[in-house]
Amino acid sequence: MNKTSKMLPKPVIQRLPKYLTHVHELTSSGIPWVSSHQLADQLGFTSSTVRQDLSHLSLKGVSKRGYHTGQLVAVIRSELGADTRHRLVIVGAGYLGCAMALHGGLAAHGFETFGLFDNDPEIIGTKVGDFSIRPVDALKHVVKKEHVEIGLIAVPPPAAQEVADRLVEAGIKGILNLAYCHVHAPKDVVLIDARFLASLQELAYAIRCREEAKTAWAQQPEPFSQEKQQHES
Amino acid sequence: MNKTSKMLPKPVIQRLPKYLTHVHELTSSGIPWVSSHQLADQLGFTSSTVRQDLSHLSLKGVSKRGYHTGQLVAVIRSELGADTRHRLVIVGAGYLGCAMALHGGLAAHGFETFGLFDNDPEIIGTKVGDFSIRPVDALKHVVKKEHVEIGLIAVPPPAAQEVADRLVEAGIKGILNLAYCHVHAPKDVVLIDARFLASLQELAYAIRCREEAKTAWAQQPEPFSQEKQQHES
DNA sequence: TAGATTGTTAATCGATTAACAATC
């Protein structure tokens, strides 16, 4: 349906990149149609979820065939804004910030870097690929002049909040926080956390729970195991 | 309550690192008690959510005082397994993989790297910090020998699925996928996506929606704006 | 004591899944 300026539910937005990359592969393989059941199997969703998700987009599936892969790629790209260019700055020129600056995928997906900033006098002026590292004091000037929308926080946690404040003050519209800490921004600035350390902790936690469940399962002599197996199958 | 091997709801697990880093700061500032309302204000949750979340942990709040910050840090660390060491390998020695290998935060939080792998003959053998880059063929041997639990996928999307298969075959227990694509793993292997490009797209999407909403709001002469403002305040 | 704060139950909200008529 895709009514203008109606924000899609967050879980849907988070699934769109998965559909996009996967269906793009299908088109590359010359597969012209894909059904909700196939997508569900391939991506680990249910077919209901797939149909609900895609019903938000401006395309129609076809009975007995499914969705046209080429069209699907096009409308998801359009919905995600994958065809428009976004302007960003990176604050923090440590390993992570530099990796972001040099990572080809950013530019390839329309995210153009307009500056790499740091506060360490030792490295200011140093070249990182095409960028020369600039002082954080220059942030505001660059953001204004280049109409930068997005700021990446790639500094150590103790400095993250101050960097966020500087970005907000510079007039940034959205922040991606890569630092392992909570940062606060006023509610007219969008803030999304992408903290791989938190993801790693979540992963380690999930692994531990699996192990414990397995152990418990092995130790406990389940009286009704037959029934349970039926339920699981 | 913290009943053994009972997995906490995912949203709770994802909030725990936020509580942890924030309350850790409070302890460092010598603040001994914090209430659910204070935590809610500081982290952007509701006090109900805070109390619900913390009720899963093995600690008791105190009427009129709240939660003891030191104890809170301890039980969250324990629940997250932040005090145990985790063994990982990194596959892909591009900018991102190398940044992960060199990032001090990993080791500081108990994630120990046991190898950095790549398939490019040009860079195999090269030193990256203390690691020398090894061929992906050596993956299985290292994972078995060092009892590695976690694998990081830091290769370009076209190679990601094959790397995932190799990690699974090597007997890894969990995978953190940093590549911008969907990868599949058998259900006894935990897989978590940490794709900053997807996060950036989500951010850009949210920014666009805000803009559009603002424009719509400015253009449409809302007849009931008075009432609406009351609701918002 | 009075008032603030917890822990927990109940109500609300939103997302996922199931079901099925409409369609090709």
Added chain:
DNA sequence: TAGATTGTTAATCGATTAACAATC
């Protein structure tokens, strides 16, 4: 035509928020 598949409504599930008795 018969059967597979969509789009959508209804049912289920789970998470968040509200409310309030118990507590210090």
